[in-house]
Amino acid sequence: MAKTSASRRKSAGKPAAGRKKTTPALYKGTRAELLDFYRQMLLIRRFEEKAGQLYGLGLIGGFCHLYIGQEAVVVGFQSALREGDTVITGYRSHGHVLASGADPKAVMAELTGRGAGISRGKGGSMHMFNPAGGFYGGHGIVGAPVPLGTGLAFAAKYRNRDAVTLAYFGDGAANQGQVYEAFNMAVLWKLPVVYIVENNHYAMGTSIERATGQQELYRRGEGLGLYGRQVDGMNVLAVRAAAEEAIASVRAGKGPTLIEAMTYRYRGHSMSDPAKYRSREEVQEMRKKHDPIDTLRQDLLADGCPEDDIKAIDRKVKAIVEEAADFARNAPEPEPASLYEDVLAEA
């Protein structure tokens, strides 16, 4: 335990020092872009806090994995995408579906299991989808998004579409065999996919040190010819810079690439996590010193952004989340007949 938290503090949110394959310089965006990153990250944060609350009230059932702490990863990457690109991830999918442009009302209503939910109340927390926004879910089996995302990239190449796929997975998922089967095919066929391992240091209660021999996850594909980089996943500007570079390389037809985003989840693995595997100090340290939203807020202020502009966003986001929660509490449950719908498509 002691070893875990100490080494965590060293590597938390920062790329390993002394490695060649670290990230490029921070992204330099316009004020408007930065404010938009801020808005998106804050929306995810407030949305997730509200989801945690509704879970406590018994309005959300099952497993509920919150994305709090990791917002910079998905917002940084999403901002570098184009229309037609696709995204896929695991069960920790609320941030990804919101970043894909889904209506927060429909996402929250999915959490409360209502007919107006984004998956009609059939999927719940782990199974969010927004194909119109390029988001293919929302998958419950650890490791599955990697070959699935590779398939999305295969389809893009097959159809000669200039589209890229982002396939997200976790540090724990990085130990699943199917991940490497997919890497190999993607390299072999030069598929347009960026693999993103969101290294939040824990897979449920198992720290990366206790699960993984070679812990530099960005190097995990090297033996297969898949090269990677590590990025500070607690800084949206660092993520955006790395994303841009990775996506440009993939778009140029150079084949897949791997990004390890060093990040951290503040909450338990799911709502029912006794959290005995890490210290509160470790969590507080990350929250206080490496919070992606605070960091960007400070950057904005230092750059002379009027505080009122930021506060206006705070208010707007709060109102959006309140509205989503009200909608999700009051929307009716799915029609009973819908139990039998959506099993098969009409042939």
Add this chain to the structure above:
Amino acid sequence: MPITITMPALSPTMESGTLARWLKKEGDPVAPGDVIAEIETDKATMEVEAVDEGTLGRILVAEGTEEVPVGAPIALLLEDGEDRAVLDSAPAEAAPVAAAEQPAPVVAADPAIPAGTATRSQTVREALRDAMAEEMRRDPDVFVMGEEVAEYQGAYKVTQGLLAEFGPERVIDTPITEYGFAGLGVGAGFAGLRPVIEFMTFNFAMQAIDHIVNSAAKQRYMTGGQINVPVVFRGPNGAAARVAAQHSQNFAPWYAAVPGLKVIAPYTAADAKGLLKAAIRDPNPVVFLENEILYGASFEVPDVEDYVLPIGKARIARAGGDVTIVAYSIAVREALAAAERLAAEGIAAEVIDLRTLRPLDMETVIASVRKTNRCVVAEEGWPVCSIASEVSARLMEEAFDWLDAPVTRVTDADTLTPYAANLEKLWLVSPERIVEAAKAVCYAD
């Protein structure tokens, strides 16, 4: 108005918990993310984090209070600048309402247990843990391996305490690599060890089913009897609560279809204990299917030195002469509830708990059907190619002359598992539907 803090739901199945400890006092400032209290459920101790900012105005439920229902007010939080006086206009001290007493399930005495045997109440979770611990004490070749089984004490706390007693050489946390550690377990079995491979749930054993079927089940046969695989694959199977299609499914019929495997799916804690011990001792690969919803259920377990039950024997869970209801795992609970209602209507149902699904104890089922001439098979699982289908087919072949009505299957709906609460309820097998089917085969209405 002060903000009411309520007893949070901290897991999909939690209904109530013990408020173990307050970490903040009345008058303490509270920021979002601060831990304000610790709550114990049967699974774990968990921390309650504040969501709002303010001052802890009043504690409504004293620490140490047990069975505080989810949703009951536990404290009042004063918002910034709010005066303590408002506390008095807030809802009066909420006396914690004890969760509705679950009636103890009626389970007929097991013929395998001599009358007068002393018993003690245990949860299924404890019984499974004891079974593993006893076998590990008895045989140094037994070890437990799986995700989160050691330091975390099991994702569902079934392996609680094993690491402390047996150490990390015998209670082994794996990476999330089901295909890998299932294969490793089978290989260790080739070499004569007795691995107990825990799947966090059987949904994830789908990653490993190749080794369960191709490597474990077929080994002895392919080697002409030269190599046995004494491995147990165990973990929760079947529908859990509100976790949707990929985490909620009964795989019993899949494994029961495979020659070379033994498949066990107990309902009571006593059966869980006696059959898991038997499974660990068995020289063959055994798929041992538990049920998450039942982990916390308590039953009487014989308080005897070495309680081992025979694999392949069903148990009459309730005697009756009018209709036979066959079930296994959690469907036994629904069948017993149905039998209770049927009794109120003057129909005496005999409930058979299959306990083992391969080999299937048709002898016990047929003996009952010869008496009742009617049979309903209840299963928490899909209808198509189910255990219910198998029992029904076997009754056609082996007991056709004794049947006065078609054997009827009552199962989950033939769809994937929905998330929404109302749809999930509709989807699941239920006592109501078992009652309906039993009445139909009795031509009663």
